[in-house]
Amino acid sequence: MSKAIILIGFMGAGKTTVGRELSKKLGVSMTDTDWEIEKKAGISINEIFATKGEEEFRRLETKLLEELRFDNYNGVIATGGGMPLREENRKLLGKIGRIYYLKTDEEKIFARISENKDRPLINTENPRERVHKLFEERADIYEEAGHVIIDGGESPKAVAEAILKDYKKWVKQK
Ligand code: S3P
Helix, strand or coil: CCCEEEEECCCCHHHHHHHHHHHHCCCCCCCCCHHHHHHCCCCCCHHHHHHHHHHHHHHHHHHHHHHHHHCCCCCCCHHHHHHHHHHHHHHHHHHHHHEEECCHHHHHHHHHHHHCCCHHHHCCHHHHHHHHHHHHHHHHHHHHHHHHEECCCCCHHHHHHHHHHHHHHHHCCC
16 A cells, blocks of 8 residues: 655645655655646646646546556655545545645735746636635635644744654554
8 A cells, every 4th residue: 555645735835845855854756746747748737727627637636646546656745735625536645645734824825825827726816815715615625634734834844844753653553
């Protein structure tokens, strides 16, 4: 069975940065589901949303998890913010490893992501309002999907340490 470290949470929660930190500390590889999808599709996430739509992007996310599941992947996986939305994805994630929800408050998230144009979901007239709405829709889903809830407001190093503390115990029990 795979024993990956899986990071979930809202865009801008620090999944990729913390993932890099963890991969360095553990000496294992790291991947980000957005990168994998872009590599396979040969176009950016923005382009996928613009030309094929969000539904197609969600389908690609599920397809990627199915592939990872059979790969016996034991590294670190940073997921796109919407990955846990589909129930089948939550089930697949649980089969791939231990799921950590990097919980961060709305204000901090907005401050981190508002300058960035790479996130099609908030490329709207009122991104602040959009973030608020997404928060309302998703907060409970993240809480439920995470095996462990981690305070994502700390520095990436501290967040990685907190995850490692739990992960090492979990791996021993496996
Ligand atoms: C999304 C988050 C993005 C990316 C896509 C959709 C979402 O990933 O997958 O833009 O639905 O929250 P990050 O969380 O890495 O920004």
